[in-house]
Amino acid sequence: MIPFRLTFQPGVALYEQVVYAARKAVISGQMRPGDPFPSVRTLSKALKINPNTAHKVITHLINEGLLEVRPGTGTVVAQPARSTAAERARLLDGDLERLVVAARKLGLKEDDVVDALRDHWTKLGPAEGATRK
């Protein structure tokens, strides 16, 4: 058992999909700071992926600051970094631009996009970061 669900989509890089699923599980609170994260072996077995890929996923999440290595325990979900809201928002710049470009191509109105965004926001449950604005 691993603490997130994943159905592979053809047409998207495999490793990106696993990273995304793990990130989503942490952000949505399915995994909380201090929770153990599956080992390379467990991840490889559960998702039927090569251990090299599983290893790369975990290394990436550690570098990203989402996971940390605790000697003796293994890899756990990290405490969110104390960065400013502006710093964190900048991480999304590229994604937001792509979203706006895609929405305009489809002829959507700003309100449509904001509504859809709000829907997704609510679906993921209360945001951890919202309390320490």
Place this chain on the structure above:
Amino acid sequence: MSEDPIRISGLTKKFRWTPVLKGLDLAVPRGALFALVGPNGVGKTTTIKILMNILRPTSGGAEILGIDSHRLAGRDFARIGYVSENQELPDWMTVDYLLSYLRPFYPAWDADLAAQLVSQFNLPGNRKLKHLSRGMRMKAALASSLAYRPELVVLDEPFTGLDPLARDEFIEGLLERSENTTIFISSHDLADIETFASHIAYLDDGRIQFSEELVALSDRFREIEITFDAAPPLPADWPAAWLHPESSAALIRFTDSRYEEERTMAEIRARFPDARNVTATPLPLRTIFVTVAKKAKRAVAA
């Protein structure tokens, strides 16, 4: 024991006057879960049959576990597991009978492991092989090839016609052993192997078109999009590794085949000082594959 378990050099094979393999070179490193991919009819099975000393090469050759493939004999096969697409099995035997029948042929046979594989693969031990589904037959063949802990496992198109559940169990069985075993799999379908292979080689037109570690392959490819207020013409010093450039009024897009974040970004800044935003998106393996295969083919044709 550091040599590559499979080493093929200059291998050619003609059937009468028809050349199938035209100088195939390949090295499979120890511990790899190595996939040989290519369209149907390009010689994957021929290659494997030469490796297993079922066919003789026309010229060139292959070494398996350090032994010339055409010298492979009985005791060597106790170190190799081999399952082919149309595996012939003694139909009148039950699964359990098959396993106990094979046991004395293999000094390293592990009866506990055999029993564990039967239960892991959900095989009905007392059912005759002729009454098994295709997926079950393949799993029975795999179980009987893993129970003596071979150093090398060679599988020829094992996934053809397997239902998703059998496929998952099959892959799990392989991944569990992949740490201590070198596994060589052929497949005509990239989707069959892309999730779990560690290395991939592409066979077409009688030769290996490319052979690479999967992680390295997906790491070095990115789709790059550069946005501008007004896109400039493509510069004259366009790097050869930047494939398929396209541009529109405000956008330049290409596939970087030698992506390294810092170096690529520096090269982009040097050529496009007016860039407003640069994104690098990882590509699905299938897209990378098509790109590399096309490029390799052009290089051979040229």
